[in-house]
Amino acid sequence: MSVIQQGVSIVQRALRAVGSHDGWLAGLLLMAGWLALPSLGIAAEGTTAGPTEYRDIPYVGSRNLVWIVAQLHLLLAGFVLGVPMFAWLCEVIAWRGGEKRYDKLAKEFTKLLTSAYSTTALFGGILLFLLVAFYPKLMNYLTDVFFPSFLLYCFLFLLETATLYLYWYGWDAMQDGRKKTLHVFLGFLLNFFALFIMIIPNAWATFQSSPVVLADGTAFERAWAATWNPTWWPINIHRLIANVVLGGYICGAYAGVRYLSVKSPEEREHYDWMGYVGNFIGVFGLLALPFAGYWLMREIYQYNQQMGITLMGGFLSWLFILQAMLIGVLFLGSNYYFWLGITYRIPGSEGKYRRAMLMMLVSLLLCLAVWMTPHSLVASIEEAQKMGGAHHPLLGVLGVMSAKMTVSNLMILITFMSFVMYWRAGKQDTAGWAKLAKAVMGAVLVLASIAVIVLGVWGYFVPAIVRINYFSTSQVLIVIFVILTITPLTALLLKSAKTTTEMVWGSMPPRAGYSLVLNAIMVILLMTLMGYARSSSRVHWHVYGVMRDTSPYAYSPALGSASFIMAFCTFSFCLIVAFIFWVATMGDKYKAAPGSGKGELPHGIPAMAGGAPEKQSQG
């Protein structure tokens, strides 16, 4: 038998073996091949002379691979850093208020966290290897600048990991008395370390966009100057809020999927409630996110006019129309979920609130129409001729920031009122001052809306700096004032209110679950979109104005190509999250099966992915 025939028979045997194992082996082989791709590049590079600046891999391209892995790492990190915040908050609510279901919810969130944490670290490790392999010159430079913070980062990672282990595995053991206090403190520490784990790498990324380089000084001084760059804090705040939003909506989606699949009424109730909490947390963050985004863009614009124009007026400006669409769907989806909640969870409320819902929906759609109207329109030559250019003479005014800021503030106000409406549904005020309070709330809302619109229109007639520094800020302050006025007033009113209709959990229709999933996908797409925008604003620079990208990839991909990678990242992240959730709930499903008590198992379920603590809670 010739060598070729032998080879063919080996391949055939391998294929048969693959076929008999339901594709798992094929998947593993593909994964191994994918992970081995960089070695091709490393091998190909061996012949070049002098210090290596770049390495590449065939077919995929080094930039695309780094892009995908970095984006997945970032998405996972957003989830891992966002979830502890509200898991801890839920635990505190349960601890102080005595509502055990919040503790259960916090524990379920944390269970998802444990398995997601290791996956995040895994992608972080892969990203680091790829960066070192593909961009040695850049990594050398960044290491030189940031070496002290690398050490600090490693140390913080050790602390975070130890705290997470203690927090999760000690959950049931630390339930009573002072032990619970210690556990709550561990939750606080978890978030404290997580905050620093987020802001240190933010410094590396923002340094690339807005570098501050000290020629002299000690390593620590140079690292500190580079860290405290103009866009560091805007990004820190923006990402902190975005992580809460991502975590909230993903937990909402998890609850939505579980809600659609569970059978027992108790579980339906639990996951319906969990979906509500996830959506609430997502909306809570979403209300603040546009403010943080606006501040970030302002800082970028002020730091460098070129970068600001590339983002907001240049070739990346189309991304902001896509962003408007995604945020719009997110606002609509979140409100839709609130309205479904009023209709289905509070029987008899539909008739009372249907008109209000219609008005809110129409207002949201009008705002979204304004937000999505581009300044320069996509038009055929014939259409452009009729308009007299790419700007529509009437609707062109909707394409600039004054209009966008106004409608985004109005959408925040409407969404807040949706929540207040949901909060008040099924309750009757009994306080003597209820009428006056409602009149005050109504007046505050109407006056605030008018003020936001007036400032928005006025913004066209004042210098840009007045609009940016005073009018836009005032609009934000007005919205915050409304939220801070109406929330305590409503809470006070509801304290003495009589419940006329009890909330019925577990009665939501399937489309409520789907809307939760849609919201999560919108947030993920948004993060991939804006991640691309932030990175691409550096154009052909690794470190803006300091280190030029001299690789063959020193060009910005066409928006269509970029969209493909964004969609791929979103899809891959959804798959990874689905896998993590599947692993995390594997133990629950096993225990839920009849006659499968853990006590009957000789060795128990492996203590990964959150299986272990349940053992104690069962006993």
Add this chain to the structure above:
Amino acid sequence: MGALGKPIILMVAMYAFLKFGLPNIPGSAPLPSSLIFLYLLLTAGGIFMFKTLSGESKDAFWDPIRRFLTGENIGGLQALRYGVFILFPLLVGWQTYGSTAVSDLPPTESRTIHPAPPGEYTGLSNPVPKTPENIMQGKGFYAAYCSPCHGGNFDGKGPAARGFIPAPANFADPTTIAMLQESYLFWRIKKGGVGLPIEGAPWKSAMPRWEVELPDEWIWKIILGEYDGAHQSPRTWE
């Protein structure tokens, strides 16, 4: 078809307004199909959301559609149903053909009107003091060199404007020069259409390269005159 009547009327009314109503408002113009599609999509999305807010409204909305598609108790509408079944695939086919067939029309444009300026033009401040004399002188230069296209009223309606597609910029519009820093205008006046970077493709600008004819000081004075004449202020950070 009762519950479907209102949504259908709303969609038709919205289309009629966007296609025929809005363009006829004084100072308006026909909307490009991309914008009409966007607004109709939002309208349809809104209808879908509102109609599915409760079980009753959802059933009232979907049941006629379901009955029509399945042919259940629709009486005399059977012929229409078959007509839809034949015409709808043909419509999809026609749309597909229309969007993929070779056309002699120029492609739709997504032109970047304000590409980012080169690094050397960012952060420049106007070296000419903003005095009445300099503004007056700038307006004089503007009248001589710019007004034939950009108009004596700074509104983009100069005598030569009709010859250009796209039309010269309207400086009186608060969404043009008021959004830009003076250094941006300096770059665009100095380098003109030929100086547009790659992202400014397809480089549709007939703006002359004024650096050939005008000294920098004159260009800065023209910028002062433009902002003053158009009653706009440049973007600043102070």
